[in-house]
Amino acid sequence: MRSAAPYAIVAATAVALGLGASGCSIKSDNADKVAGKKLFVQKCGSCHTLSRAGTKGVTGPNLDMAFARSRLDGLGQSGFQGVIEKQIGHPSRPGMLGTGTMPAGLVKGKQATDVAAYVAQSVARPGKDTGLLATAVGGVQSKKPAVEAGGVLKIPAAPGGQLEYVYAKAQAKAGPATIEMPNTSGVDHNIAIKGVGAGKIVAKGVSSFKADLKPGTYTYFCEVPGHEAAGMKGTLTVK
Numbered sequence: 001m002r003s004a005a006p007y008a009i010v011a012a013t014a015v016a017l018g019l020g021a022s023g024c025s026i027k028s029d030n031a032d033k034v035a036g037k038k039l040f041v042q043k044c045g046s047c048h049t050l051s052r053a054g055t056k057g058v059t060g061p062n063l064d065m066a067f068a069r070s071r072l073d074g075l076g077q078s079g080f081q082g083v084i085e086k087q088i089g090h091p092s093r094p095g096m097l098g099t100g101t102m103p104a105g106l107v108k109g110k111q112a113t114d115v116a117a118y119v120a121q122s123v124a125r126p127g128k129d130t131g132l133l134a135t136a137v138g139g140v141q142s143k144k145p146a147v148e149a150g151g152v153l154k155i156p157a158a159p160g161g162q163l164e165y166v167y168a169k170a171q172a173k174a175g176p177a178t179i180e181m182p183n184t185s186g187v188d189h190n191i192a193i194k195g196v197g198a199g200k201i202v203a204k205g206v207s208s209f210k211a212d213l214k215p216g217t218y219t220y221f222c223e224v225p226g227h228e229a230a231g232m233k234g235t236l237t238v239k
């Protein structure tokens, strides 16, 4: 747990940078915020919490908290956008917060502008996104359970990069089974069952392992730090 103090420092920095960058930013006009939101969820959300985007990553700072002060201080859209686009191109102060580092250039050019425009609009704003933004990133979780078939239990990771599996519940018969988690998101994930086994972590591909399932109720989850806490887990019932 980080204390509140570092956020205050970071927020102050953000304001200073933002004022510097606001003078030369007229880009926000033709940015595609809907595309920006999708990209944010896929490329940034596994590390950052941003309430309006529904992301819950904890590797990097909570962006709503980091920018709360700048929002209160009245930093404008172009100011926010400048700070965020700068951070995407040149992640600042690696290690300053005692957390990990942010890879540079996760999105580039127009995509970086789109992401920055979306974050600038939604960060540290109470409420929900409206209009086209509201439906840009649909919920992916099925209301149905994943059901084992022919000894294979398939539980895909959310394709859009959200920290969840497509199924929050699963059912299997007792006996030998292969647990498979197809992952097309590009975000590191695996599938593990507490007390049973775990597949390897993959950004694209299939995480899988074999198990001899015994009757009972189990939790399956992603072992990448922070992902289970953010909701990447489910309940498996074996009968």
Ligand code: HEC
Residues within 6 Å of the ligand: 010, 011, 014, 040, 043, 044, 045, 046, 047, 048, 059, 060, 061, 063, 066, 083, 084, 087, 088, 091, 092, 093, 094, 095, 096, 097, 099, 100, 101, 102, 103, 106, 107, 115, 119
């Ligand atoms: C692998 C994890 C990771 C990913 C992915 C990631 N970040 Fe970060 N981010 C961090 C970390 C760690 C920090 C704090 C250190 C730093 O400033 O570089 C950070 C800092 C930031 C900050 C500065 C916040 C502040 O307190 O001033 C912003 C803005 C930001 N990231 C936006 C983004 C955006 C936008 C994306 C997607 C293009 C992204 N991040 C992707 C880990 C990540």
